[in-house]
Amino acid sequence: MSRRVVARAYGGPEVLAVVDAEAVNPAPGEVVIEVRAIGVNPIDYKLYSGACGADPDVLPMGLGSEAAGIVGEVGDSAAGPVGPISVGDEVIVYPVSESYADRLVVSGDSVIPKPASLPWNEAAGLLAVGATAVDTLDTANVGTGDLLLVHGASGGVGSFVVQLGRARGATIIGTARPEHHDYVRSLGATPVSYGAGLDDRVRVLAPDGVDAVIDTAGSDEAIDVSVDLVRDRSRLVTTVPGPRPAEAGFRIVGALGPEGMEPRKRARVFLVDLAGNGDVRVRVARTYALTEAARAHADLRKPHAAGKFILLP
Ligand SMILES: NC(=O)c1ccc[n+]([C@@H]2O[C@H](COP(=O)([O-])OP(=O)(O)OC[C@H]3O[C@@H](n4cnc5c(N)ncnc54)[C@H](OP(=O)(O)O)[C@@H]3O)[C@@H](O)[C@H]2O)c1
Structure with missing residues (x-):
């Protein structure tokens, strides 16, 4: 049994x-x-x-x-x-x-x-969070020199978006509760608190906006701030499906996407190697x-x- x-x-x-x-x-x-x-x-x-x-x-x-x-x-x-x-x-x-x-x-x-x-x-x-993070970074085409905003940077998926995004050469602003700012900083992002005034706090760090956004929070605030700050709306990506992100032009990663789970399966060996070597936590x-x-x-x-x-x- x-x-x-x-x-x-x-x-x-x-x-x-x-x-x-x-x-x-x-x-x-x-x-x-x-x-x-x-x-x-x-x-x-x-x-x-x-x-x-x-x-x-x-x-x-x-x-x-x-x-x-x-x-x-x-x-x-x-x-x-x-x-x-x-x-x-x-x-x-x-x-x-x-x-x-x-x-x-x-x-x-x-x-x-x-x-x-x-x-x-x-x-x-x-692997569930790590492979999802790879999927989001690929979908947003994140690479060297990008300024990336991550909503939920202290979360399972967000913490991997930050670590892997840094390794790709991106500079990252990550939202989190104040209690998690030290953790977000330790992953390699500049933390900001979510909640009223988020747009202004990110603007202080990114006066000209950001190149791409990866949202793992799914809140109305995250959607609105992202649309306002991103320079190219084809680089808005979320892990949280819903009518609002779809209407705002977000690309939604998930098993129902055009390639299904294949991008995540492809990421597995790479992620396990990184974790085994201590290159991601x-x-x-x-x-x-x-x-x-x-x-x-x-x-x-x-x-x-x-x-x-x-x-x-
Ligand atoms: N589409 C897919 O294939 C796929 C795959 C994996 C996950 N997901 C979805 O992605 C989401 C995140 O998953 P996860 O595993 O990373 O969850 P998690 O570990 O629970 O993390 C959630 C994060 O959201 C943050 N958060 C909570 N309220 C927020 C708000 N109002 N504004 C901004 N951030 C807020 C939390 O930050 P603090 O703790 O600092 O407050 C936390 O870092 C879930 O909805 C999950 O279902 C989708």
């Missing part, structure tokens, strides 16, 4: 339950993962909140898109994107479905070797037992310490 977390209904964190599931053998091309750590992301609760639509046919709904663990079994002809997979390998799996579990059966295509230098918790929280804010997933989601929906939330089976 294995244990997994499911949403039994649409609603708040109270609809989550830990259930037992029959252990399934891997089919050809599949791999069994004994899970050590699971990354928590806002989409995990958005999907059962009803914010993305509600389809009773998908209940009970498994949650989660990333994890790290040890290969327990290898199905016939299963191979990873970077080579063979063996029992006992330490790996990261992304993108996968229903990763809130202590045992997963995943496609070999989602299995990336974990560097020994990368702790389990950081490995589990790396995954900050872990809190860990929870798998059985505490509901509490983790309740906390993630409130203002919280900067960094990833991780579930431990």
Whole structure:
């Protein structure tokens, strides 16, 4: 048997339950993962909140898109994107479905070797935010000499946009709560507080506006300020879908984009190498037992310490 977390209904964190599931053998091309750590992301609760639509046919709904663990079994002809997979390998799996579990059966295509230098918790929280950040930077065409505004620079995605954007040679202004300014500065951006007067505070640092904007906040304020400050509206990018950013001309990255998950899959090995070498940092804010997933989601929906939330089976 294995244990997994499911949403039994649409609603708040109270609809989550830990259930037992029959252990399934891997089919050809599949791999069994004994899970050590699971990354928590806002989409995990958005999907059962009803914010993305509600389809009773998908209940009970498994949650989660990333994890790290040890290969327990290898199905016939299963191979990873970077080579063979063996029992006992330490790996990261992304993108996968229903990763809130202590045992997963995943496609070999989602299995990336974990560097020994990368702790389990950081490995589990790396790829969903890191690959999204690469997608946003590519979509905004960020490179040397750009002045980039990042909304939500202390967040999971934003912290990677800052680190990777700096490595591309961009200068970055990042919005965050005052408590997170030192963290944003340590990542390589100049912090500014969001809230009333944001436009003026950014103007002090960017009198001629900015070259590009990456928004991970999705607030009306972030949209309005971005439209006002950017010199070329084709370089407005957001991770938060909605009618307002679409009307304002933002490009929205996501699985429903023209290339689907392919840009993110392509970014995985690069990101794992960077993290293994210590060239990017995954900050872990809190860990929870798998059985505490509901509490983790309740906390993630409130203002919280900067960094990833991780579930431990
Ligand atoms: N489209 C996609 O494929 C995709 C992929 C990944 C994520 N996302 C979405 O992107 C968003 C960010 O994800 P995440 O994992 O980075 O979340 P996160 O780690 O919770 O970070 C959220 C950030 O938003 C900031 N924030 C909160 N209220 C704000 C406001 N009013 N104005 C400006 N910033 C504000 C927070 O800053 P402080 O903590 O400093 O207050 C925090 O840094 C979520 O909506 C998520 O669903 C989309």
